Amino acid sequence: MEKTRVIEARKGESVGRTVQVEGWVRTRRDSKGGFSFLEINDGSCLGNLQVIADGALENYESEIRHITTGASVIVRGEVKSSPAKGQETELHASGVDLLGEADPETYALQKKRHSFEFLRTLAHLRPRTNTFGAIARMRNCVSRSIHDFFQEKGFLYVHTPIITASDCEGAGELFRVTSLDLKSIPREKDQVDFSQDFFERPTFLTVSGQLEAEIFACALGKVYTFGPTFRAENSNTSRHLAEFWMVEPEMAFCDLEDNMELAEAFLKRIFRDALEKCEEDMQFFAGRIEKSAIETLEAVLQAEFLQLSYTEAVDVLEKSNHNFEFPVSWGHDLQSEHERYLTEEKFKRPVILYDYPKTIKPFYMRVNDDDRTVRAMDVLVPRVGEIIGGSQREERLDVLRDRMLDQDLNPDEYWWYLELRRYGTVPHAGFGLGLERTVQFITGMANIRDCIPFPRTPGNADF
Ligand code: ATP
Numbered sequence: 001m002e003k004t005r006v007i008e009a010r011k012g013e014s015v016g017r018t019v020q021v022e023g024w025v026r027t028r029r030d031s032k033g034g035f036s037f038l039e040i041n042d043g044s045c046l047g048n049l050q051v052i053a054d055g056a057l058e059n060y061e062s063e064i065r066h067i068t069t070g071a072s073v074i075v076r077g078e079v080k081s082s083p084a085k086g087q088e089t090e091l092h093a094s095g096v097d098l099l100g101e102a103d104p105e106t107y108a109l110q111k112k113r114h115s116f117e118f119l120r121t122l123a124h125l126r127p128r129t130n131t132f133g134a135i136a137r138m139r140n141c142v143s144r145s146i147h148d149f150f151q152e153k154g155f156l157y158v159h160t161p162i163i164t165a166s167d168c169e170g171a172g173e174l175f176r177v178t179s180l181d182l183k184s185i186p187r188e189k190d191q192v193d194f195s196q197d198f199f200e201r202p203t204f205l206t207v208s209g210q211l212e213a214e215i216f217a218c219a220l221g222k223v224y225t226f227g228p229t230f231r232a233e234n235s236n237t238s239r240h241l242a243e244f245w246m247v248e249p250e251m252a253f254c255d256l257e258d259n260m261e262l263a264e265a266f267l268k269r270i271f272r273d274a275l276e277k278c279e280e281d282m283q284f285f286a287g288r289i290e291k292s293a294i295e296t297l298e299a300v301l302q303a304e305f306l307q308l309s310y311t312e313a314v315d316v317l318e319k320s321n322h323n324f325e326f327p328v329s330w331g332h333d334l335q336s337e338h339e340r341y342l343t344e345e346k347f348k349r350p351v352i353l354y355d356y357p358k359t360i361k362p363f364y365m366r367v368n369d370d371d372r373t374v375r376a377m378d379v380l381v382p383r384v385g386e387i388i389g390g391s392q393r394e395e396r397l398d399v400l401r402d403r404m405l406d407q408d409l410n411p412d413e414y415w416w417y418l419e420l421r422r423y424g425t426v427p428h429a430g431f432g433l434g435l436e437r438t439v440q441f442i443t444g445m446a447n448i449r450d451c452i453p454f455p456r457t458p459g460n461a462d463f
């Protein structure tokens with residue numbers, strides 16, 4: 001018999017086909033007419049397939065009438081058009097095999113609604129709910145758009161390392177990687193003797209693939225990395241994870257203007273695909289999670305992103321009569337409340353801030369002629385705030401070396417990074433987009449911990 005998935009069986013063109021469907025029972029309802037309805041979901045789409053199991057089936061009394069929420073089944077039968085509202089088809093079963101029961105006394109996912117906090121303690125079961133099924137499909141859709149967008153534009157996908165010896169920008173935010181025995185740490189004078197560690201030096205989990213992506217951009221032109229990144233910042237916010245996925249394009253012969261243009265086109269492609277390819281899931285998010293989810297994406301697609309210098313933004317914020325928790329002043333990083341004010345209230349569209357004070361940005365960002373600001377950019381969107389951070393990179397050897405010294409970094413440790421400037425240097429630029437913040441923005445989910453299958457945050461690494 002032909003195997004099919006619920007998404008196919010739900011389509012009108014499947015009427016008349018004899019198929020086999022495999023999935024999990026969401027609900028069972030018995031009719032007085034001596035048959036039962038089973039709602040089956042297999043994750044292929046949000047909607048369930050309604051199965052009609054007739055009382056004449058040989059295991060009807062012994063098994064089917066005892067099937068409960070969460071049980072796994074294989075159903076064979078004919079797809080017929082359905083008289084019921086909200087579904088084009090239904091499956092008239094010629095056989096129902098019960099594979100695995102789910103004892104309703106103990107199975108946690110009963111029909112009632114559960115809080116997202118509670119479901120986080122059930123990360124092994126939550127993908128079986130409507131919300132987490134929809135988020136999983138959306139993550140997949142966004143990941144695919146990311147590859148499609150860059151591949152169509154001729155970018156090369158490069159794989160940068162997860163274990164690194166350079167602490168790029170994350171002083172204090174790094175997870176250490178070691179195979180030393182913590183019960184007897186080798187010491188040299190007062191210091192840990194890392195020469196006895198696995199890599200014979202201190203190593204960490206990467207906070208970004210950028211530096212290595214630059215190596216490949218400065219050879220192959222346009223590249224991107226897409227992988228996990230790690231930050232040990234102890235921030236218990238709704239927008240931070242200790243492990244998250246980041247996409248980082250890096251382009252040679254490219255300046256900050258090109259970079260901003262690419263970031264806007266990239267985000268719009270992802271949002272358009274979300275609306276078009278995950279239409280049913282988007283309707284679910286708009287219905288159940290965030291009323292404005294679809295309108296917000298549509299508005300962003302129509303809008304031209306506003307480009308505003310950091311200095312202008314500070315001016316706008318200082319002149320606003322808005323009551324901020326944290327004060328605004330030139331030379332300090334903007335807080336999330338400031339970013340959200342700009343994009344949500346003041347300009348009501350995505351805002352790209354650029355040219356930040358050089359004292360608050362890492363050494364690799366290109367210094368402007370004013371010698372006070374660097375060619376950094378952040379893309380801000382409503383609800384989430386910063387979704388992209390990027391910059392034009394410093395391509396002048398002497399300036400770059402001075403910036404390292406300014407920030408107490410040892411240029412010798414970055415000899416290979418400096419050599420990119422010594423031999424055949426070119427203007428280049430790139431940015432990082434957080435995958436989970438993107439999913440959070442699209443879906444309207446309040447907490448980023450619900451936008452990744454297995455969130456890692458301070459105190460949480462279960463599953
Ligand atoms: P923020 O100021 O919001 O903490 P950041 O400036 O430290 O972010 P970048 O280093 O610019 O972040 O990283 C690029 C992108 O990666 C961010 O714009 C965001 O989308 C994502 N990102 C950064 N840190 C995290 C995190 N802890 N959890 C999830 N996503 C993150």
Ligand code: MN
Nearest residue numbers: 378386388389
């Ligand atoms: Mn940033």
